[in-house]
Amino acid sequence: MKILVLGGDGFCGWPTSLYLSKAGHEVVIVDNLSRRQIDVLLEVHSLTPIASIHQRLAAWEKITNKTISYVELDVAQEYDKLVELIKTAQPDAVVHFAEQRSAPYSMKTPKTKRYTIDNNVNATHNLLCALVEAGSDAHIVHLGSMGVYGYGWSGSAPIPEGYLPVKLDTPDGELVREILHPANPGSVYHLSKTLDQLMFAFYAKNDQLRITDLHQGIVWGTQTDETLLDEALINRFDYDGDYGTVLNRFLMEAAINHPLTVHGSGGQTRAFIHIRDTVRCIELALTNPPKSGDKPKIFNQMTETYTVKQLAELIAKLTQAKIEYVPNPRKEDDKNDLVVENQQFLALGLQPTTLSEGLLDEIEQIAKKYADRIDQTKIPARSIWNKTLKASQR
Amino acid sequence: MKILVLGGDGFCGWPTSLYLSKAGHEVVIVDNLSRRQIDVLLEVHSLTPIASIHQRLAAWEKITNKTISYVELDVAQEYDKLVELIKTAQPDAVVHFAEQRSAPYSMKTPKTKRYTIDNNVNATHNLLCALVEAGSDAHIVHLGSMGVYGYGWSGSAPIPEGYLPVKLDTPDGELVREILHPANPGSVYHLSKTLDQLMFAFYAKNDQLRITDLHQGIVWGTQTDETLLDEALINRFDYDGDYGTVLNRFLMEAAINHPLTVHGSGGQTRAFIHIRDTVRCIELALTNPPKSGDKPKIFNQMTETYTVKQLAELIAKLTQAKIEYVPNPRKEDDKNDLVVENQQFLALGLQPTTLSEGLLDEIEQIAKKYADRIDQTKIPARSIWNKTLKASQR
Numbered sequence: 001m002k003i004l005v006l007g008g009d010g011f012c013g014w015p016t017s018l019y020l021s022k023a024g025h026e027v028v029i030v031d032n033l034s035r036r037q038i039d040v041l042l043e044v045h046s047l048t049p050i051a052s053i054h055q056r057l058a059a060w061e062k063i064t065n066k067t068i069s070y071v072e073l074d075v076a077q078e079y080d081k082l083v084e085l086i087k088t089a090q091p092d093a094v095v096h097f098a099e100q101r102s103a104p105y106s107m108k109t110p111k112t113k114r115y116t117i118d119n120n121v122n123a124t125h126n127l128l129c130a131l132v133e134a135g136s137d138a139h140i141v142h143l144g145s146m147g148v149y150g151y152g153w154s155g156s157a158p159i160p161e162g163y164l165p166v167k168l169d170t171p172d173g174e175l176v177r178e179i180l181h182p183a184n185p186g187s188v189y190h191l192s193k194t195l196d197q198l199m200f201a202f203y204a205k206n207d208q209l210r211i212t213d214l215h216q217g218i219v220w221g222t223q224t225d226e227t228l229l230d231e232a233l234i235n236r237f238d239y240d241g242d243y244g245t246v247l248n249r250f251l252m253e254a255a256i257n258h259p260l261t262v263h264g265s266g267g268q269t270r271a272f273i274h275i276r277d278t279v280r281c282i283e284l285a286l287t288n289p290p291k292s293g294d295k296p297k298i299f300n301q302m303t304e305t306y307t308v309k310q311l312a313e314l315i316a317k318l319t320q321a322k323i324e325y326v327p328n329p330r331k332e333d334d335k336n337d338l339v340v341e342n343q344q345f346l347a348l349g350l351q352p353t354t355l356s357e358g359l360l361d362e363i364e365q366i367a368k369k370y371a372d373r374i375d376q377t378k379i380p381a382r383s384i385w386n387k388t389l390k391a392s393q394r
Numbered sequence: 395m396k397i398l399v400l401g402g403d404g405f406c407g408w409p410t411s412l413y414l415s416k417a418g419h420e421v422v423i424v425d426n427l428s429r430r431q432i433d434v435l436l437e438v439h440s441l442t443p444i445a446s447i448h449q450r451l452a453a454w455e456k457i458t459n460k461t462i463s464y465v466e467l468d469v470a471q472e473y474d475k476l477v478e479l480i481k482t483a484q485p486d487a488v489v490h491f492a493e494q495r496s497a498p499y500s501m502k503t504p505k506t507k508r509y510t511i512d513n514n515v516n517a518t519h520n521l522l523c524a525l526v527e528a529g530s531d532a533h534i535v536h537l538g539s540m541g542v543y544g545y546g547w548s549g550s551a552p553i554p555e556g557y558l559p560v561k562l563d564t565p566d567g568e569l570v571r572e573i574l575h576p577a578n579p580g581s582v583y584h585l586s587k588t589l590d591q592l593m594f595a596f597y598a599k600n601d602q603l604r605i606t607d608l609h610q611g612i613v614w615g616t617q618t619d620e621t622l623l624d625e626a627l628i629n630r631f632d633y634d635g636d637y638g639t640v641l642n643r644f645l646m647e648a649a650i651n652h653p654l655t656v657h658g659s660g661g662q663t664r665a666f667i668h669i670r671d672t673v674r675c676i677e678l679a680l681t682n683p684p685k686s687g688d689k690p691k692i693f694n695q696m697t698e699t700y701t702v703k704q705l706a707e708l709i710a711k712l713t714q715a716k717i718e719y720v721p722n723p724r725k726e727d728d729k730n731d732l733v734v735e736n737q738q739f740l741a742l743g744l745q746p747t748t749l750s751e752g753l754l755d756e757i758e759q760i761a762k763k764y765a766d767r768i769d770q771t772k773i774p775a776r777s778i779w780n781k782t783l784k785a786s787q788r
Contacts, residue, residue: 079508110527114473117519118512121589125511133504135781153571157564166560166573170551177547179560179576183592191596195515195589198577202585206725207780331600386601387529 001286002026004089004138006075006127007097008068009053010035011236012143012219012278016095018226018233019279020286021066028089029053030082030098032074034119035236038105044243044378046236047252047370048222059232076123079130086134093286094131096142098123099192103147104329104383105242106189113188120192121199128203137210139289141282142200144215145193146271146302150184151336158339162213162298186332187385200296208292212285216278217271217302217340220247221358222366224276235275237366239374241381246270246308250315252379255367259324260316261380266309266325267335271302274353284348300342303352311355318360327393331385395680396420398483398532400469400521401491402462403447404429405630406537406613406672410489412620412627413673414680415460422483423447424476424492426468428513429630432499438637438772440630441646441764442616453626470517473524480528487680488525490536492517493586497541498723498777499636500583507582514586515593522597531604533683535676536594538609539587540665540696544578545730552733556609556692580726581779594690602686606679610672611665611696611734614641615752616760618670629669631760633768635775640664640702644709646773649761653718654710655774660703660719661729665696668747678742694736697746705749712754721787725779 003020007013008029021027031053039045051059057068073081075098086094099120100106106116124142131138149159164181167174180201183194196213203209227235238244239252250260273281281301290297306314312323328334384390397414401407402423415421427447433439445453451462467475469492480488493514494500500510518536525532543553558575561568574595577588590607597603621629632638633646644654667675675695684691700708706717722728778784 079504083504110473110477110523113523114516114519117593118516121515122508122512125508129504129507132781154562155564155569156566157562157569164562166562168548168551168558168560170549172550175549175551177576179573182571182573183595185592185596188596191592194592198579198585198588198592199511201577202579202582208782387526388602 001092002089003286004028004030004091004094005097006030006094007099009033010097011238012275013097014056015224015227015235015275016279016282017068018060019224020283021060021068022064022226023283027068029068029070030073030075030085031070032072042240042242044240044375047239047373048234048237048366049373050234050236051232055232059230063229075126076119079126082126083130083133086130086136086138091136091138093139093141094127095282096124096127096140101189102243103187103189104381106187107385108242108383116188116192121195124196124199128199128209131209132203132207137292139210139212139286141212141285142196142214144196144213145190146215146217146300146340147186147190148183148194148197148215149181150186151333151338153182153184158341159300160341161300161344162215186330204294204296210290210292210294211296212290213296213298214281214285214301215298217273218245218247219273219275219278220245220355221274221276221353221362224279240378242383247311249379249381250312251363251367252374254315254319254321254363255371256374256376259322260312261324261326262308262312263326263330264328264334266312267307268332269305269307269336269338271305271338271340272355273302274358276353277303277350280350281345284345284350288348299344300340301345302340302342304354305338305340306355314355314359318363329381329384329389329393331389395486396483397680398422398424398485398488399491400424400488401493403427404491405632406669407491408450409618409621409629409669410673410676411462412454413618414677415454415462416458416620417677421462423462423464424467424469424479425464426466436634436636438634438769441633441767442628442631442760443767444628444630445626449626453624457623469520470513473520476520477524477527480524480530480532485530485532487533487535488521489676490518490521490534495583496637497581497583498775500581501779502636502777510582510586515589518590518593522593522603525603526597526601531686533604533606533680535606535679536590536608538590538607539584540609540611540694540734541580541584542577542588542591542609543575544580545727545732547576547578552735553694554735555694555738556607580724598688598690604684604686604688605690606684607690607692608675608679608695609692611667612639612641613667613669613672614639614749615668615670615747615756618673634772636777641705643773643775644706645757645761646768648709648713648715648757649765650768650770653716654706655718655720656702656706657720657724658722658728660706661701662726663699663701663730663732665699665732665734666749667696668752670747671697671744674744675739678739678744682742693738694734695739696734696736698748699732699734700749708749708753712757723775723778723783723787725783
């Protein structure tokens with residue numbers, strides 16, 4: 001398959017590109033290096049020493065004798081170049097990671113809120129428009145987020161994979177309809193993914209585009225079999241308050257003998273997936289596309305759920321770290337249940353890496369190994385969700 | 395009340411601004427004159443001879459001794475100026491018409507599709523962001539569209555005003571939830587209004603903004619009591635294939651003794667409202683805001699429904715025009731029922747102008763009166779919804 005990977009230099013995009021290349025696909029990375037540029041502006045860097053994109057690609061070619069090509073292009077801004085690329089490359093599929101993907105960053109300032117909506121909406125819409133203009137039937141595989149569903153909306157019913165059957169009363173009796181799960185985003189970033197969903201539904205209906213949307217949980221883990229082949233292939237590990245996930249924050253705190261900072265009571269349940277499983281899911285999605293004329297295919301891309309407190313306790317047990325409870329900068333419920341359906345990927349053969357098996361490796365091989373590269377001042381989460389919370393945390 | 399009217403030079407914005415000024419409100423029009431600029435690019439003009447914005451405002455002041463001020467500003471592009479304006483003006487409310495509002499234009503070319511999403515999403519998001527940044531509690535009244543609901547989704551149940559109660563099965567029994575009516579847009583323009591809805595829901599929840607969204611039907615009629623006061627105050631009448639509504643197309647065809655061109659079988663039922671009622675609804679919405687912390691308040695802003703065929707027959711009866719059936723350039727069902735709830739505005743005292751009462755006036759006072767200004771080549775609808783329809787109409 002010939003595959004464009006939009007955002008192929010990022011945390012999910014890079015290991016995905018390698019995995020697909022290894023599997024024999026022809027991969028073209030399309031990126032504007034925005035993730036690295038945001039690091040510059042935030043004055044942070046990946047804990048792991050990531051190589052430049054050209055160093056990465058040269059190392060890959062040297063080790064595997066496989067070529068991945070790279071096009072510097074801003075998908076949200078350079079529409080004409082995107083159309084030209086699709087016409088020239090004639091891809092069979094486009095994996096779309098080209099979005100700003102941090103919830104705290106998306107809530108940081110008016111500028112980052114506006115960038116997140118503008119960039120993410122226009123990246124997705126440009127891709128949809130460009131495929132129609134180029135007359136391409138390429139299958140889009142997009143990275144969505146579990147956060148589109150919100151938490152606790154459907155009571156004790158598990159969160160379905162995208163579509164929800166509901167009943168409504170009509171003068172002619174009860175009617176059953178399958179709807180896109182109602183959107184309940186908790187940040188501007190998650191909001192942007194709910195906007196993507198509606199654009200996908202429209203272009204699938206109006207132009208018969210083939211689209212798969214992957215609602216992913218929190219990704220943990222750094223390395224895959226491919227990124228482990230050489231240190232020049234190492235994946236990024238973000239630990240700063242904006243791009244570091246809750247799990248990475250705990251790992252770093254443990255590595256520097258700081259208590260693990262749990263926001264609120266830690267009763268928030270979240271869904272997780274290892275980066276090795278992410279790249280497998282992407283390939284499973286690529287090889288199982290919807291048909292032209294189908295509505296978008298939606299998978300829940302997660303493998304297990306933990307409360308934040310349970311996660312802290314798991315890491316505390318492995319590292320002897322203490323736990324400290326701090327105010328929550330996010331506007332969210334302090335406690336929620338979360339049961340998620342993920343039958344589709346399991347049925348396709350996914351065999352998950354679990355936190356209880358994999359965390360120790362992450363502590364030893366990443367957090368401790370690179371601990372001397374930490375800027376400790378960057379660990380706390382400082383983006384605050386609204387003015388009420390801002391006032392209460394002053 | 396001090397009110398900013400974003401898009402206050404447009405077809406709905408202009409009569410709304412006059413109505414609110416007449417009612418004693420302090421009105422500031424904010425516009426980038428994009429609607430006039432699109433006319434230039436499409437090489438069309440309003441059938442009615444509209445004055446420039448400064449001529450309009452001067453005429454209004456001369457006749458009524460009331461001042462409306464005007465700020466040239468692109469809401470989607472000039473965020474910093476918008477924040478500054480909100481901080482300086484301290485409005486009590488912002489009426490938001492600042493969006494590209496033609497469905498056919500939004501489907502015309504990749505450029506117009508992209509402009510519609512980019513402009514409409516960023517205009518709305520900039521406004522939301524700017525109110526938060528400025529610490530303003532101004533009530534947003536936004537013009538949405540009946541098209542967010544799609545047609546025929548809820549069987550024989552009437553379309554509710556925004557929110558729909560549904561039942562879902564859970565392990566603990568049936569759960570009743572009120573959801574935002576599922577989005578079923580029929581064009582990129584309507585899609586943009588469904589994106590607006592999700593942004594409103596998020597900012598109402600996260601930042602307690604007070605927002606009213608008005609899902610309006612097809613507006614007909616040209617003049618209001620205020621625009622009739624002087625010819626320099628006349629409202630625009632669009633008859634071109636992109637901005638002219640189906641009703642205006644029929645009126646123009648009748649005025650030049652051309653058969654009324656019905657797309658498909660004309661079985662599509664649509665909702666209508668007179669421009670006089672639009673401006674009243676806006677004021678009713680302004681004086682009945684939601685409370686801070688409420689979800690967005692949604693009204694269906696329409697007063698009657700007609701099938702396109704019934705509409706053609708009504709105009710044919712008044713004008714002796716013939717009816718001609720032509721292929722439909724839109725991807726839509728050829729026939730649909732439409733029952734709409736609109737109790738909220740009726741309960742607030744709205745007394746609708748009906749098509750059967752008002753159409754003759756529109757024919758005599760607008761279509762025939764200005765018939766010598768028609769460019770007949772501009773009447774047909776030429777924007778085609780997708781490549782399949784394009785091929786079939788070649």
